[in-house]
Every structure is written in C-alpha cells, then in structure tokens.
Amino acid sequence: NAGVTQTPKFRILKIGQSMTLQCTQDMNHNYMYWYRQDPGMGLKLIYYSVGAGITDKGEVPNGYNVSRSTTEDFPLRLELAAPSQTSVYFCASSATGPYGYTFGSGTRLTVV
Amino acid sequence: KNEVEQSPQNLTAQEGEFITINCSYSVGISALHWLQQHPGGGIVSLFMLSSGKKKHGRLIATINIQEKHSSLHITASHPRDSAVYICAVSKTSYDKVIFGPGTSLSVIP
Numbered sequence: 434n435a436g437v438t439q440t441p442k443f444r445i446l447k448i449g450q451s452m453t454l455q456c457t458q459d460m461n462h463n464y465m466y467w468y469r470q471d472p473g474m475g476l477k478l479i480y481y482s483v484g485a486g487i488t489d490k491g492e493v494p495n496g497y498n499v500s501r502s503t504t505e506d507f508p509l510r511l512e513l514a515a516p517s518q519t520s521v522y523f524c525a526s527s528a529t530g531p532y533g534y535t536f537g538s539g540t541r542l543t544v545v
Numbered sequence: 546k547n548e549v550e551q552s553p554q555n556l557t558a559q560e561g562e563f564i565t566i567n568c569s570y571s572v573g574i575s576a577l578h579w580l581q582q583h584p585g586g587g588i589v590s591l592f593m594l595s596s597g598k599k600k601h602g603r604l605i606a607t608i609n610i611q612e613k614h615s616s617l618h619i620t621a622s623h624p625r626d627s628a629v630y631i632c633a634v635s636k637t638s639y640d641k642v643i644f645g646p647g648t649s650l651s652v653i654p
Contacts, residue, residue: 466641473646475547475646476631476633477644478642491641534590536587536588536590538586538587539587539588541586
C-alpha cells in the first residue's frame, strides 16, 4: 500500500529556476491537495483538485501551477522560484472531500 | 485572527504525565481533525470527530460544538509521543480543511 507518494524529498533551487514536485496516489481518491507548511504556521492550501481535469486555487496559489490529467497524479509546478517559496510542501488526498486525509511524506524545498 | 487556534504552542512534559492540548475555532464546522506530525515530517490522521468523544489507545479527543472547542488528551505520556499535534476543521459548506498552527510536544524520560 503506497498511499500518497511525493518526490523529491529534498531540493535546493536557485532563484529563478523552475521545478515540478510530483505527487501520486494509488487509492483512487478523487480529491487531491497541495499544502505548504512554514515554521510556526498552519498548513496553507496552495491548489486542490476534486477530480481529473478539475483544479482550483487555494489560499496561496501565486507562483505555482498544477494540472490533473489523471486521477492518480497531481504535480505542482514552481515557475521562477523565489526565496519566499522556501517551505515544506505536502500533498494529500481523500476519497470524500475534507475528511480522512492521507498525506505524503513531504518535500523540503530551499530557494537560495 | 486565525480561524483555528491551539494552545499551548509548546509543551514539555515528564514521562507518565497526563497531557492536554486545546483547540478553539471561530467558524461553523462539519468535522474537526487531530493530526500528528513526527520530527521526520510525516503527518498522520489521529481522529476525525463531529461530536462527543473518541478514544484510541492512550489518546482521547473531545469536542464541544456549542463552545467551539476541542481537546486532545494523552494519558501516561511516553517519549515516543513527542511530535507536533495539529488541529484542523472542515468548514461547513466549504470543501477544504483549515489547519491550526500546531502544538509541539516534547516528553522527557
């Protein structure tokens, strides 16, 4: 049972570079989410998806893009990385909306 | 003001102590969640509740809907309970979850 798999676990980016954080789930969940976690702050929602082909902005979407071409995959794209995007990123999925989340193990991103 | 607040922010306890972490919220909710985040970063869901009380092993979660307050209790605490405990709420008529800032617990042998 893989659950929610995130890659990479760690990454250092230079300012202005771009990258894609990968997220895959094998539970056939419709709902998928991307959060960022900053020290002393609660998880903040970046983007979410309620099914393949459907995505929507969360609280802090600026500087990020997502796509959901399949039920399993929900990649997060960072364009023109900035130091403010230094954070820990978590992908999550659920079968029934905001209940019973399963989280990935997180990606620690540093932008220098 | 944050919609979900937790207290205390940090907590240090001796092994064996009874621990209480509090969560208060200011919005209408359909459910409240307690999650545990270990030092390695992984997040695990502990409880989801919409009324009353739930118990799992040494962990007990309670919620008072009228007072918009929930507590997480840990009985006979152990160093392996050291983690960040996060309260989150599913807002009524809103298909996302709002997370509190977390309470960092350290249990000393």
